Amino acid sequence: MTWSEVLDLLNVGFQETAWMVAVSTLLTAVGGLLVGVLLVLTDKAGMLPAPPVNAVLGLIVNIGRSLPFIILLVAVIPFTRLLVGTTIGTDAAIVPLTIGAIPFFARIVESALREVPPDVVAAATAMGATRRQIVGKVLLREAMPALVAGLTITVIALVGYSAMAGVVGGGGLGDLAIRYGYQRFETEVMIATVVALVVFVQLVQMLGDLLVRRLSHR
């Protein structure tokens, strides 16, 4: 294989990975924030105490967290067909990626919100803030650096998960490394792909760190 062919492969793989990770990150951010906030609110010491809801939600999140991704990938195939109309390809891979990452990020959100000092929440309550104001202007705002740091971790985990997306024909860099490097012994392709992955992860981490520094005023 010539270098220009390798570069073409890498280019396509990179775009596929970037697409899968970008879309599933967006969906995960929304879903994870929602579930994380709900976990905090419904806690028995929370603002909308609902222990049964909390317990069920916690259980679902834990199941999601403990399932090996490869199993989840296969298990959600019917759901994927329903949602995207197909079970193979990059778009189809986004469904299990998102489902796998939401519980992961939700727990990060939950612990980030719990890190906000109770004193600060009490102060807002004493001022007569509404629950909506407390969630939006106090909890989420104060936890923002931790949330961004957590999302960075999630994005990188998604890059890792996306390597397995090849199973459903999702493509991407990870899939490239497995198909060419592992299965066909094209060592150069594998090394090039791994280097591309490292660079990708490195960029994500740097961007995340930069944002956290910008946001943090502690």
Next chain:
Amino acid sequence: MIEISGLRKTYRSKAGDVVAVDGVDLTVGEGEVFGVLGRSGAGKSTLLRCVNMLERPDAGTVSVDGVELTGLRRKRLRLARHTIGMIHQHFALLSSRTVAGNVAFALEVTGVPRAERRTRVAELLDLVGLTERAEAYPAQLSGGQKQRVGIARALAARPKVLLSDEATSALDPETTESILRLLLDLNRRLGLTILLITHEMTVVKRICTSAAVMRDGRFVESGRVADLLRQPGSELARDLFPFEAPESVPGATVVDVTVSGEDADTPIIAELARRFDTDVRILGGTVETLAATRAGRWRLALPGGPEENRDALEYLRTLGARVGVAS
């Protein structure tokens, strides 16, 4: 301005119940500065948190500015809270917002329109002397400056009442003094009623007109500082004027004399020596200028037994002194 009666609060947990507030009655008049003193765990914070319903009392009533808070629904309670400012020991500022942003937060919560917020924030920062630091983040401020932000924020909604839980406990003595001066100034200029909690005698000395001593969830002593000083066996009087002095002197009567208010200016010891021609000795004593009054406490030794000194002691009482025979 604040009326509390029969207040009770029990914390329930698996480890057992803790009765934090066990039947407290308290009235704080308009423009008064009321201090609650007590050891750690006495229930002071719980009492304060019951005043704005951060903790729901189990029994009793709390009303602030004529509004009974215990029975209010969520929405009405939120509105009532706008009239009660609160400051905290560890400041409880939003770390993600600047000084101006923290004050603005209080205005956002009370629904002040954006256009008004800017001028109001500027006013409030001016009031607490922080105009220059408006764009700083809390992490860049000293403790005293943080507490000034806390005070500005608490005053944002023009409350009539300010609650303060150990507002100066995390500060050094000089910074404490400057914060106390600010509170006293606000009390006098805005007519702000202040209910504060402290374990520092200086706070009571400097700014409180009334005080209570709390122990195991109850008030063991409570009233105007000037009256408490005259009250025999008052813990507050003793703690306000601590001194080291012998409890007994052979051949002499040892008496504790407390004077306050205008009586503090009477030269009682000189009068005593002159009138009764007695070699009165001062064993120990202090004189203080308190927020509401000037006061002093001395331990004196009068030669001879109590009988021989009866007239002298009676004379001290007529001068307005509170006299306790120590031995």
